[in-house]
Amino acid sequence: MLGGHGQYGRYISRNLAARDIVTEIVVAGRSLERATAFAEQLGPKARAGQIDLLDGAGVPDFARDADLVVNTTGPDHVTVIPALRLAIAVGAHYTDLNASWRATEQALAMSDDARRTGITAITGIGAFPGLFSMLAMHGVAQLDKVEAVRVGYCMSVQSLFGDPTAEDGGNRVREKSLESSFATVIHGFSGTIRQFSSGEFVEVEAMSGPFKLPLVGGGQIEVYRQGSAEPVTLPHSIPGVQEVTMGMGLYPPQVNGLIKHHIRNNPTGDSDDTVGAIWRDLCADPQRWTAVERDDVSNGEAVVVEGIKDGRRVRCLVEPNWNREAFEADPSGDVVTGGPMLVGALKILSGEFGERGVFSPEQCFLPEPFFEDLRREVNLFQKRDGNLVTVEIQDVNEQ
Helix, strand or coil, rough: CCCCCCCHHHHHHHHHHHHCCCCCEEEEECCCHHHHHHHHHHCCCCCEEEEECCCCCCHHHHCCCEEEEEEECHHHHHHHHHHHHHHHCCEEEEEEECCCHHHCHHHHHHCCHHHCCCCCCEEECCCCHHHHHHHHHHHHHCCCEEEEEEEEEEHHHHHHHHCCCCCCCCHHHHHCCCCHHHHHHHHHCCCEEEEEECCCCEEEECCCEEEEEECCCCEEEEECCCCCCCHHHHHHCCCCCCEEEEEEEEECCCHHHHHHHHCCCCCCHHHHHHHHHHHHHHHCCCCHHHCCCCCCCEEEEEEEEEEEEEEEEEEEEEEEEEEEHHHCCCCCCCHHHHHHHHHHHHHHCCCCCCCCEEHHHHHHHCHHHHHHHHHHHHECCCCCCEEEEEEEECCCCCC
């Protein structure tokens, strides 16, 4: 478990330790003290190891007998490739939470090396791109011809940064300012990014837009183009698709302009400097940045597939039927990201997916059985009208 004492590492480690198929877990990270403390909490199956993926020190002894390397470290664009190289070096299968388009391209290019070593590597099996790529493929299966896939999410400023109006609102950003979640967001909104447009891969400006995505049942979110793995991987799995776009936004919408300003005016490019500058502005005028001044957009997650069904031009909206009991049991929401990785790890360990090489999640699993596994293993979905996922197909009026 690389990063096994971190936020998602703890969640996945606990769940793997509870499975009979797992006999031993090495909780590994840069801090041996933190790894040891968490390994003691896990119990007799766990022990601790120390590793810094960026120090070039070679293969640690604790990794040499591993059957599976689970990588929850970050930021993705920095740690994914060293972690995958480690797995290939020791001949262990591999999974990660990678959302970086650059790291995804590099990882997929290592498929021949993984195949020769005899390992299965699945990159990006978290929430985005993993779970939502599977939801996109479920939407693709509803149409006769697919022309465009648009995926996006919009989260509240408080859920990412903490609440600037609260007395202790800064605690969260101080704790997380050097961690991967912030660095990943800043990196995905910086420079040029890969998208898929008019049937080919193109470079576009990060955080360009905004564009709006409709939600099942009404409403919409407003997002900006983000550098992520979906536009890199999904076109290979959807014949004839002309556009694949990924977007992210913050809510209320005015926060996005603040983020764009600080990313573009940070001379160092350092994500921690950018986060600190954003936080200072949030705290200087919290009412401005948390006020909901528009009712035309909301927050949430959207999967939109456009194309042809029964001769009609339509768009297909796909939304998971979340089981709120899972969120009550895990208020942090780690189950949304950790659940898909857990399912992928168990499928590799059980030999259910036996292909060798480096793959994206949608290349490995069929959507509906995967959703059922998420229901069974972590109680993430519940059935509504007999379905774990809601599909809404709308006619599109041609202008």
